[in-house]
Amino acid sequence: MNSPVEKPWILGLTGGIGSGKSAAAQHFIDLGVHLVDADHAARWVVEPGRPALAQITEHFGDGVLQANGELDRAALRKLIFEVPDERRWLEALLHPLIAQEIASHLARAESPYAILVSPLLIESGQYAMTQRVLVIDAPEHLQIERTLARDQTSAEQVHAILKAQATRQDRLLHANDVVVNDRDLAWLHNEVERLHHFYLTLRGGQS
Known part of the structure; x- marks a missing residue:
């Protein structure tokens, strides 16, 4: 008899503004992972x-x-x-x-696992829908630099958004995996691929 197909487990993906969360999410999609954006x-x-x-x-x-x-x-x-x-x-x-x-x-x-990407994964309590949490983290000066380069916005506005989002400590407390994204995109892609291969070995999101 065929064993029933296991339901995919859910990975929560989050990170502050300018952390590179969206770039990481896109690379998971490119690797064939089903992703839902909150x-x-x-x-x-x-x-x-x-x-x-x-x-x-x-x-x-x-x-x-x-x-x-x-x-x-x-x-x-x-x-x-x-x-x-x-x-x-x-x-x-x-x-x-x-x-x-x-x-x-x-x-x-x-896919064997699916991803819920949400900037407010922790604050909104959405992490309760996930079995594992991946945080894309970045030093604050880089978050500000990247956001200013990407959006037509002021440094004040970026600081206000940083304040409103969960503090880094809060996010990291809930994290099972953390990628400190302080290098280039090729490095981030490598990290995502490394995690993807690890995630494929997990049952129910827990090692």
Whole structure:
């Protein structure tokens, strides 16, 4: 008799802004690993025609919609930024929906393990959906340098984002694996390949 196919185990992948998390994620995809991006899931749940968008509009009014019926993120951000209670209301609505969305996409994985990549893996509690956590880490001066080179943003804004994201200590406390990405892309690709081969040997994400 054929033994049942084991369900893929889930690796959580996270890192601060400018750490190289996205470059690492892309290389895992290139190696054939099924990957779900929590940021994409957060966008999918508020698409026109989905129940969440109707509830958001009902709560905040039509001012949070663009002319084409899509969510106006900037308008919504402004509303919740100023009123913590409104932010909590929105999070209570969206977090369970995002978790469901992520779970249903992860369930389609056909690779031996699948990846949930999320900048807020630790803060949002999404790491509870994973069996193992990989943190892409980088010295803060490099995070700032890379982000300034990539985004049209100010050093103040980068510092504000760094403050809002989980502290490095917090992320590292939850990490099973850490890659300090302070070299070039070729080196990062090598590290990802090394981890990938190791992950293929793991059952359920634990060594």
